[in-house]
Amino acid sequence: MEIDAETFRRLRRLAPVVDDILNAGEVEHASQAVNLAALAQLCSTLFDAYCSMHPEETAQANLDMLESQK
Structure with a gap:
């Protein structure tokens, strides 16, 4: 699936935020x-x-995820 350049740039800018949230479980800075x-x-x-x-x-990814959680 292709995304436009602006969407890609937005995702790249937000990637560190998502990484922080997933790894720390919280947002460390208001920004x-x-x-x-x-x-x-x-x-x-x-x-x-x-x-x-x-x-x-x-569907296969969902099945794989469920299987790995057992």
Whole structure:
């Protein structure tokens, strides 16, 4: 799935924030919380688009995830 250059740049700028949140479980600086709502919306939109374009891969990834949690 291709994304436009501006969307790619936005994701790259937000990647460190997501990394901090996932690794630390919290936002350490107020400036890191900027655009989290936009990031959530963008991720949701990209995920929905990917799911509609690749339903088999998405279903398999979900099964793999469930299996790894056992």
